[in-house]
Amino acid sequence: MHRNANFIKDTLPHAHIEGTLPQSINFSIDSRTVTPGDLFVALRGQKVDGHEFIKDALEKGAYGFIVSHEKLDLARAQCAHIKGPWCIISVADPFNALIELARTWRAQFNIPVIGITGSIGKTSTKQTLAHIMDCAHKRYIVSAGNQNTLLGAALTLLKIRSEHELAIIEMGISKRGEMAQLARLVQPTTAIITGVGHSHMEGLGSICDIAQEKRDIFKYFKEDSIGIVNGDNPLLASVGYMHPVIKFGTKTINQVQARKIQISSDRTTFILKLYRQKFTVNLLDCHEGRIFHTLASIAAAHLIGIPIATVLSSLEKLPVVAGRYERRAITSGGYIINDSYNASPESMKAALLALEKIDTFNIKGAVLGDMKELGVNSAFWHRQLGRFLRKVPSLAFVILVGDMVKWTRKTMPVNIQVFMAKNWEEAVALLQPLLTRDCVVLVKGSRSVALDQLVNTFAPAIPDKIITKPIEPML
Structure with a gap:
C-alpha cells in the first residue's frame, strides 16, 4: 500500500x-x-x-x-x-489533519493491533512483548519511546506498511475522555490493561474513575476482539465485559498465572500456569512488577500464536528499559538504579521493595522525588511513602527532592539519615559525598522532577540494553 x-x-x-x-x-x-x-x-x-x-x-x-x-x-x-x-x-x-490521515491509514490494514495501557508498566510490557516478537522473527511496528499520546499513536500508525504482521501501540492518558479518542484512532484488536493505580489523579479523578477511563480502551472492540486485564486488580477483574477477557496475575482465578514465586537479589523464578499447562520461568530481575509485565506479554503472545518455547526462551534475555529500574554503574564504583521515568504510590513501593531484596553488604541509599498529579490527596500519599520506608530496613540514607516530599520526611523512620533538596541540582551536591564504590542507590521520582539529570551526572547509560546474564550481588 x-x-x-x-x-x-x-x-x-x-x-x-x-x-x-x-x-x-x-x-x-x-x-x-x-x-x-x-x-x-x-x-x-x-x-x-x-x-x-x-x-x-x-x-x-x-x-x-x-x-x-x-x-x-x-x-x-x-x-x-x-x-x-x-x-x-x-x-x-494540521493536528486534526494528521489524526485523520492516521485514522484513514489504519483502516486499510487487517492485522492484529495490540493496544497497551495501565497506570504502571505500559512501556515495560510494550518492550517485553516487542522483544518476544523479535525472537519469534515477526515483522511488526511498535510505539517509539514514550509516544503514547494521540499524536504519538498517530505517528506510529502512519508507519505501518504492508509487510508488517502486527502493531504494538502504547496508549497513555492524563485527562478524562482521552482513552476513548485513542481507542477510536487505534482500533485495537487486542488490548492490555496492565493495572490501575494512583496516577494522573488531577486529570482523571478517583481510582474508580481511572479504572473506568482505562477500560475505554475496549470501547471500539469488534466481536472477535479480546481484552487482557490484570486479574489481581478488583477494579478490572470484577467488572462485566461485553467481550472475551483473559486475566493474568498471581490469583487462581486468572487464566495466565504466576505460582510459587521466588524473588532473590538478582532474579525471579515462578511457575507459569498457562490455562492447563505449566512451565518454569526465570527472570533476571528482582522487581515484582516484572512478573506482571511478563504475564501480560505472554497472554498477548499466546493469542497471536507465538509458540510457548519461543516465548520462554525470549524471557531469558529481556530488554532493559531506560529509566525503569535500570541498573547503571557509577564511574566511581557501585550502582545507581535508575527508576526516574515517573512515580506513583504503587510504583514507589514496588521499587523500594525491590531495593530491599538486593542481597549486599554495601550501603543502600535512595533519592526520592515528588510524586506529581495526585490531586488533593498528594500530602496523604507522601506521608504514606514515609511510613512505607519502615519496610526497607536496609536503607541507610534518603535524599528527598521537591516540595511535597516535606510530608514524607515527617513520617520517616528515625534511623534513616535524611537530606532535603529543592531540585535535582541540589540533590547532586548532596549525593556526591555519599557515593562510594560500595553503594547502591535507587533514584525515583515523577518526570518533572528531572532526576534523570542526576542519574546522567553520575552514571552513563548502559550501551547494551539487553540483560544476557545475571547481575551478581555486590558483596
Missing part, C-alpha cells in the same frame, strides 16, 4: 493544495529529524509553533508542508525559491 496524492485528497477533501503532491508520502513533525522527501506537518505546541521551523525542514530536504490556512503565505514564501517539485497543503488544523 502506498500513500499517494489520492490518499491525501480523499482523506482531506477540504484541504487547499498547491504544487505537486508526491507519489509516496512520509510525514514528519520535527524539523530536526526530517528526511528528504518528507511532508513536514507544522504543529502548534504549548511552547513552540512548528510553522517557525518550515525553513529548517526545507534545508533538511522536506518535499512540502501541511500548514494552517493562516500560515499559507509563510509557506509560499519559503517554497518560492525551490527549483524542484514541492507542495503545500493548508488545512484548518
